[in-house]
Amino acid sequence: MKYSVLMSVYYSDNPAYLKTAIISVLCQTVKPDEIVLVCDGPLTEQLDAVIEDYQKELCVVRLKENQGLGEAMNIGLRHCSNELIARMDSDDISLPDRCERQLRAFDEDSELGIISGTIEEFSEQTGEVMQKRRLPCAHADIVAFSKRRCPFNHPAVMYKKSAVAAAGGYSEKYHFNEDYDLWFRMLKNGTKSRNLSDVLVRMRVSDDSYKRRGGREYAEMSLRFYAHMRKSGWISRKDYLLSALPQATVCFLPNGMRKSVYRLLRSN
DSSP states (O other): OOOEEEEEEOTTSOHHHHHHHHHHHHTOSSOOSEEEEEEESOOOHHHHHHHHHTTTTOEEEEESSOOOHHHHHHHHHHHOOSSEEEEOOTTOEEOTTHHHHHHHHHHHOTTEEEEEEEEEEEETTTOOEEEEEOOOOSHHHHHHHHTTSOOSOGGGOEEEHHHHHHTTOOOSSSTTOHHHHHHHHHHHTTOEEEEEEEEEEEEEEOHHHHHTTOSHHHHHHHHHHHHHHHHTTSSOHHHHHHHHHHHHHHTTSOHHHHHHHHHHHHHO
């Protein structure tokens, strides 16, 4: 089965991590016949040098100005020529058989529209495995889970281009929740889903990762997003109270405590 890989890169990304991410895609047991890399605005010389080294393997789409993740993904989707698209972040590592496992799932179930799997988070500083984010595997359980928390690991997602388009694509309305917003709209639209229990992607985590999930702006955007899901009829008032309010509260905790909360959630 043919598939595309969709990545985006931003000027603050680490060139060494980008190189490792590209290599992990090129080393898949079932290789993609297309890797679309969206350069979301001007890049550093170091990032451009990495892209130059792999230009023969990449379809590079350069944006004159930074558009944000959602719009960068929409533009990248338009440049993907295959129906099946694997998402990949510029600082993560896909395990060699990641895409083979996902392609097999699509081959086994023609109605499947989106699939993700477990990610293994490791310390950017030490390389130590910190935790794994496991998710419900069956469609009905994924739907139920989506009413409280994000039901897919974005760096490990493979989806059908047509299913994403039918749900309206990515949106920039809910910053920090561009992926979650798309997932609930896809599920609401009837897209059949699945998660694999296998670890598919290794994801770098630093203290900055937890800092970005804190502060008033993050809390307000989370409340807005859950209010949007409630207004759409996807979640109930109870879901809102049990999800949005605790998440907003965590945003105001000291970074160390917020880190502990996220690690506890990953363990459950």
